[in-house]
Each structure stands twice: as C-alpha cells, then as structure tokens.
Amino acid sequence: MKIININLGKDLKELRIIPISDVHIGDKLSNLKMLKEVLETIKNTPNVYTILNGDLCNTALKNSKSDVYADELSPMEQINRLIELLEPIKDKILVIGTGNHEDRITKDTSIDVIRLVAKQLGIEDRYADNWWYLFLRFGEKTQGRKIPMCYQITGYHGSGGGRKTGGKANRLEEMSQVVIADLYIMGHTHKPLSTKGAIYLPDYGNNSLNKKQMYYLMTNSFLEYGGYGEKLGFTPTDNTPTEAILDGTKRKIKVII
Ligand SMILES: [Mn+2]
Numbered sequence: 001m002k003i004i005n006i007n008l009g010k011d012l013k014e015l016r017i018i019p020i021s022d023v024h025i026g027d028k029l030s031n032l033k034m035l036k037e038v039l040e041t042i043k044n045t046p047n048v049y050t051i052l053n054g055d056l057c058n059t060a061l062k063n064s065k066s067d068v069y070a071d072e073l074s075p076m077e078q079i080n081r082l083i084e085l086l087e088p089i090k091d092k093i094l095v096i097g098t099g100n101h102e103d104r105i106t107k108d109t110s111i112d113v114i115r116l117v118a119k120q121l122g123i124e125d126r127y128a129d130n131w132w133y134l135f136l137r138f139g140e141k142t143q144g145r146k147i148p149m150c151y152q153i154t155g156y157h158g159s160g161g162g163r164k165t166g167g168k169a170n171r172l173e174e175m176s177q178v179v180i181a182d183l184y185i186m187g188h189t190h191k192p193l194s195t196k197g198a199i200y201l202p203d204y205g206n207n208s209l210n211k212k213q214m215y216y217l218m219t220n221s222f223l224e225y226g227g228y229g230e231k232l233g234f235t236p237t238d239n240t241p242t243e244a245i246l247d248g249t250k251r252k253i254k255v256i257i
Pocket residue numbers: 022055099100101157187188189
C-alpha cells in the first residue's frame with residue numbers, strides 16, 4: 001500500500017475532490033469533451049483537486065480482451081494525449097494510480113506507463129501502482145489545538161463487482177476490511193454509488209471507544225454506452241462526475257453522485 005502525505009496549507013477552508021477514472025482514452029466511446037470540462041473546472045477553481053484512479057487509457061493490446069482494431073488511438077498516442085490533458089492540472093493531482101487496462105502493458109512488458117506519465121509530470125511521489133492511502137492535511141481545526149484537519153482517504157482502481165448494483169456496493173464496502181479511513185474511493189464498475197458506514201475504534205488511553213464515520217464513493221466512467229457493454233447487455237450508466245467535499249475546520253464530508 002502506497003502511503004502519500006500532502007499538506008495543502010491552512011488557508012484552504014473547504015476542499016473539493018473530483019476523482020477521475022475509467023476515461024478509456026483511445027476508445028471511440030470515451031467522452032473526452034466531458035473530461036475536458038472536468039479538467040477545466042479543476043484548473044480554474046482553486047479548491048478543486050483530483051485523484052486519478054486508473055483506466056485513464058484503454059490500451060487495447062494484441063492479446064487483450066479489448067478489440068485492438070476498435071481503438072481510435074494507438075497506446076502510444078493515448079499516453080501522449082493523457083500527458084497533454086494532465087499537464088495543465090498536474091499540481092492539482094493528489095494521487096495517480098493505475099487500472100486493469102494500463103496494467104495490461106505492465107503484465108506483458110513490465111513497463112508501467114502510468115508511472116512514466118507521473119514521472120513526466122513531475123509527480124512520481126503521488127503515483128501508486130496498487131492500493132494507495134492518503135493523509136491529506138489542510139485548513140485549521142476550530143476546536144481543540146489549532147492544527148490542520150487531517151483526512152484519511154484510501155482507494156484502488158477496483159475489481160469485480162458483478163452485474164448487479166448489490167455486488168458492486170459489496171466490493172466498495174469491503175474496502176474497510178482492508179484499512180480504516182474517512183473516505184474510500186473505487187472505480188472500475190462504471191457505476192456511480194455512494195454509501196456511508198461507521199466503526200468503533202478502541203482508544204487505549206481512555207479505555208473507551210470512538211465512533212468513526214466512513215464514506216464510500218464509487219466513481220463514474222467517461223465511457224458512453226455501446227461497444228462490448230451493449231453487446232453483453234449491460235445497463236447504461238450515468239457519466240456525471242462524482243465529488244467529495246471536505247471541511248477544513250471540522251471532520252465533515254459530503255459526497256455527491
Ligand atoms: Mn477497470
């Protein structure tokens with residue numbers, strides 16, 4: 001698990017995170033217009049940041065499941081396009097991770113293209129080849145000691161989930177069987193979903209229990225309906241970007257899907 005520490009300073013009162021995953025650049029059905037709108041928002045709004053959570057490129061290879069003849073860009077062109085798109089917002093990227101689509105290249109060649117993208121953008125310290133765990137500090141607490149708020153945000157690209165919503169929600173909530181955090185983020189299923197849970201954490205110093213809230217967010221894809229999804233009879237999904245809003249003065253999270 002890659003641990004990432006970021007402090008965005010005390011002037012930030014509220015932080016908005018718009019996660020981006022499952023863009024599938026190169027696929028004809030990839031909605032790059034919508035992606036560009038999101039990137040513009042991130043670039044032009046000081047308190048909006050992003051987490052890149054895999055399957056940014058489609059990377060259909062000769063031996064992979066996706067149809068290599070159906071992609072409108074070659075894998076190299078996809079990577080170049082991705083770098084071009086991310087360059088203007090590189091300072092707003094909190095995490096850059098891989099998905100099963102980029103992992104195809106790694107599996108076949110050992111070359112991790114997302115790591116190279118991160119290196120090119122100068123943000124290799126924010127790159128994760130697998131599950132990531134972010135300690136994100138900003139703002140200033142109004143109660144107790146005047147220290148920054150610290151949110152623990154964790155995620156990975158995601159896997160499995162099956163066809164039905166229940167299975168996807170199970171995969172999402174199972175993340176807290178791996179590690180405890182305020183906010184869990186997963187993509188992969190292309191189905192926006194959000195749930196909320198709680199867990200009691202032991203406080204050994206006071207022989208007591210603290211109740212911790214946990215927010216779960218499964219993020220949208222940028223892929224329009226058609227292709228293999230339609231062929232297999234999958235239901236269309238909504239592409240509207242999801243968002244998590246974090247308070248910089250007290251522990252308070254809002255999730256929008
Ligand atoms: Mn995926």
